[in-house]
Amino acid sequence: MKKIPSARIAQLLFLVLFLVLFIQTEYRGKDEISLAVNSFFRADPLVLINYVLAAKSFTWLLLPALLMLAFTILLGRFFCGWICPLGTIIDLVTAKITKTAPIRALKGNLKYWLLFPLLFASLFNVNLAGIFDPIAILIRALTFFFYPLFGDAVRQGWVGLYRIMGDSRDYLTPGYALLRDHLLPYRETFYPLAFTSALLFCLILFLERYEQRNWCRNLCPLGALLGIAGKFSLFKRLPTRLCSDCRDCAVICPTSFDSEILQKQDCILCMDCLLKCSSARVKFRLTGQPRDDAAYLPGRRMILGSLVSGFALSRVVRFRSPSLQERLLRPPGVTDERLFLEKCVRCGECMKVCLRSALYPAIHQAGAEGIFTPLLIPRLGYCEYNCTLCGQVCPTSAIPSLPPNEKKRTVIGKAVFDKNHCLPYAKKINCIVCEEHCPIPQKAIRSERMEERDLSGKRVLLIKPYVVDELCNGCGICENVCPLEGKSGIEIFAVKDKTPLRASALVHLKR
Amino acid sequence: MNRRMFLAIAGLSSFFYRSYLRDLSAAEMPVVAVAEGKEYEKITVKAVAALGGMKRFVKSGDVVVIKPNIGWDRRPEHAANTHPLVVKALVEEALHAGAKRVKVFDRSCNDERRCYVNSGIAEALKNMKQVELKYVEEERFKKVLLNGTALREWELYGEALSADVFINVPIAKHHGLTRLTLGLKNIMGVMGENRGNLHRNIDHALADVNAVLRSHLVVIDATRILTAHGPQGGDLEDVRITNKVIASTDIVAADAYATTLFGLKPADIGATVAAYRRGLGEMNLNRIRIVRA
Numbered sequence: 067m068k069k070i071p072s073a074r075i076a077q078l079l080f081l082v083l084f085l086v087l088f089i090q091t092e093y094r095g096k097d098e099i100s101l102a103v104n105s106f107f108r109a110d111p112l113v114l115i116n117y118v119l120a121a122k123s124f125t126w127l128l129l130p131a132l133l134m135l136a137f138t139i140l141l142g143r144f145f146c147g148w149i150c151p152l153g154t155i156i157d158l159v160t161a162k163i164t165k166t167a168p169i170r171a172l173k174g175n176l177k178y179w180l181l182f183p184l185l186f187a188s189l190f191n192v193n194l195a196g197i198f199d200p201i202a203i204l205i206r207a208l209t210f211f212f213y214p215l216f217g218d219a220v221r222q223g224w225v226g227l228y229r230i231m232g233d234s235r236d237y238l239t240p241g242y243a244l245l246r247d248h249l250l251p252y253r254e255t256f257y258p259l260a261f262t263s264a265l266l267f268c269l270i271l272f273l274e275r276y277e278q279r280n281w282c283r284n285l286c287p288l289g290a291l292l293g294i295a296g297k298f299s300l301f302k303r304l305p306t307r308l309c310s311d312c313r314d315c316a317v318i319c320p321t322s323f324d325s326e327i328l329q330k331q332d333c334i335l336c337m338d339c340l341l342k343c344s345s346a347r348v349k350f351r352l353t354g355q356p357r358d359d360a361a362y363l364p365g366r367r368m369i370l371g372s373l374v375s376g377f378a379l380s381r382v383v384r385f386r387s388p389s390l391q392e393r394l395l396r397p398p399g400v401t402d403e404r405l406f407l408e409k410c411v412r413c414g415e416c417m418k419v420c421l422r423s424a425l426y427p428a429i430h431q432a433g434a435e436g437i438f439t440p441l442l443i444p445r446l447g448y449c450e451y452n453c454t455l456c457g458q459v460c461p462t463s464a465i466p467s468l469p470p471n472e473k474k475r476t477v478i479g480k481a482v483f484d485k486n487h488c489l490p491y492a493k494k495i496n497c498i499v500c501e502e503h504c505p506i507p508q509k510a511i512r513s514e515r516m517e518e519r520d521l522s523g524k525r526v527l528l529i530k531p532y533v534v535d536e537l538c539n540g541c542g543i544c545e546n547v548c549p550l551e552g553k554s555g556i557e558i559f560a561v562k563d564k565t566p567l568r569a570s571a572l573v574h575l576k577r
Numbered sequence: 578m579n580r581r582m583f584l585a586i587a588g589l590s591s592f593f594y595r596s597y598l599r600d601l602s603a604a605e606m607p608v609v610a611v612a613e614g615k616e617y618e619k620i621t622v623k624a625v626a627a628l629g630g631m632k633r634f635v636k637s638g639d640v641v642v643i644k645p646n647i648g649w650d651r652r653p654e655h656a657a658n659t660h661p662l663v664v665k666a667l668v669e670e671a672l673h674a675g676a677k678r679v680k681v682f683d684r685s686c687n688d689e690r691r692c693y694v695n696s697g698i699a700e701a702l703k704n705m706k707q708v709e710l711k712y713v714e715e716e717r718f719k720k721v722l723l724n725g726t727a728l729r730e731w732e733l734y735g736e737a738l739s740a741d742v743f744i745n746v747p748i749a750k751h752h753g754l755t756r757l758t759l760g761l762k763n764i765m766g767v768m769g770e771n772r773g774n775l776h777r778n779i780d781h782a783l784a785d786v787n788a789v790l791r792s793h794l795v796v797i798d799a800t801r802i803l804t805a806h807g808p809q810g811g812d813l814e815d816v817r818i819t820n821k822v823i824a825s826t827d828i829v830a831a832d833a834y835a836t837t838l839f840g841l842k843p844a845d846i847g848a849t850v851a852a853y854r855r856g857l858g859e860m861n862l863n864r865i866r867i868v869r870a
Contacts, residue, residue: 093688093690093691095690095694095699225714225715225716228714228716228717229716233735233736233739239709239711252690421688421690421691422688450650450687450688450691451650451687452650452691452695453688453691489777495777496754496776496777497754497773497776497777498753498754498776499773499776501753502686502752502753502754502808502809503686503809505650505687505809505811506811507806507810507811507812507815508806508812509806513753529753529754547686547773548773549771549772549773549774549776572811
């Protein structure tokens, strides 16, 4: 039997772990999610470095990433060959694709020209790293495109069965319930940027036509970062160059034998060369000799160029349309927009986990700098009063993880009635659905009863709603449930002052 | 006819009714059973027993739908959802009476997964055989011709329509628009489409639906009632412990009696009046036989 390399076993295990955690990143009957796919980001050094540069602080949430960096310095770029789920998917999906020839344009220092400007942009407080982080790319493609598609396909099949079988479909319910409760997304939400997210992912796969692990060796900023760290590794493959009598490694090696000499910063330690070496020459050894002439360190030109372009990048993306800002609602607990952008990884986990599908990736609402960051669209979904899941799964605590009673008091925005639309005002018809749904125990939407003449002149007792600003947390349920078609009679608007509601607004806390 | 006129006629006619027809109709007065106590399962069973027991409604092999209020993501003590023990007692009774299957569901306002868990009903019905606590599925709604005064047609839930026995189990609580929400309003949980639209003419709309989808048995959970900030509350200050369960086959009579727990008169509740006028039941307390169970 053919021996399966340990790297391959590790890859598969981590891929399974990744997918399990991905599916677990959803409300499954418990208020807390103990393990979510955010673990992968917390061990992601690219996320760590950009967080530190942008927020200019450290968070213990990212300790695993620090450890990962330390191990990479010790062992090399093993993450890419052993752990990275995107790398594994590339290996699995594209193994059979015959490669034509490497694209010249991707060679050279392109990946560093991607990595360093991103790092400098972070230093200037605009953290764009998440756009190109491989794990974020993968999760976004799954969350926005593949998972909803999968969920919708199964769900439509289930609905179709009902059309065919009617109530006798009930015999199959236990099976479907099992799928629904453990595998499917509960709601089939469709997201903006779904296509873009999928495209980016597919493009990475498409690049495999030209060269094995093309993304990983030529573009991936996480890979480039790990490669630089791995340069200091004491763990070495010997011999460090192709043997003149064999040269098989040039074919076997997925990343690092572009030339005669092993490109150490690209070696992902898959150890295929060790297994396949016909003369058992290849060894991986800890040596006391870290110096590696072939490894790349950014030169002065690179640093200066990146500094300038990073600065430019961090400024030119800042334009925001003012009219969109008034409806720019961030997830609960986010108080400072700038701070939020410094920390957000744009991974899409908050949007995936959101109970009521209230969160969607920004397209241009938050300017170019805010692409893929989450925003709440109340007409599509509201923030569930007792739910704290988005804060729990956020890898960098850009959305803070708050205890339920604190989260309920955080202000997302404030509700405002549009009296030209709202039924009791505009049409003299009673409605009050918004007041009914307002979750604040003291009711942030209240009403006064007034006798008035309706549009036909008849005397009616009108119940006219109004908002109590001090009690409104902007959850958006009122806007969500407003029975008017199209534009709601009540809408949530963004506010600067996000001081939490006073504790007495949630009186049952006193108990 | 306006309300004043109606009350005058209703009052006068009751005078004649009383004098001449009383003996004839005494046997047909609707019965409202009221059981009181701190053990909610027990009083639920007692209230139903006072009406003749569950066997009167459920025959062997029946499919029974129990429709509690599970509308809100609130815990039992908040008095926003039907008490889990009341639901559990009814489910067990239905099973004892020989039900083939008991289905429990509601079209929740908050996230249904959270509502089912937080209401305590999921836990109360866990591991019970032949019992399904299920989520409402969009495809099961069916357009039903109501030919009512407010609604011509509306989507109603297939499983509620096709059930052999439909047991309506509301909780008695305050509501901003209808003042109270009781049995008649609880029927909204099996209605599809944009229910917010109903609010424009809700009293008649509820009568329209209740005229078509009749509750074979109404059990009102008044173990604790929400007296303000309904229908979802959240403040324990608004909750009053009343330790009562009310049961009747007459939905209007059950609602009428429950209204008195809030210090209101049945005529104060528009939905009750509309349903009474439609002939769906009796709202005059002096023409309802109240049985202490």
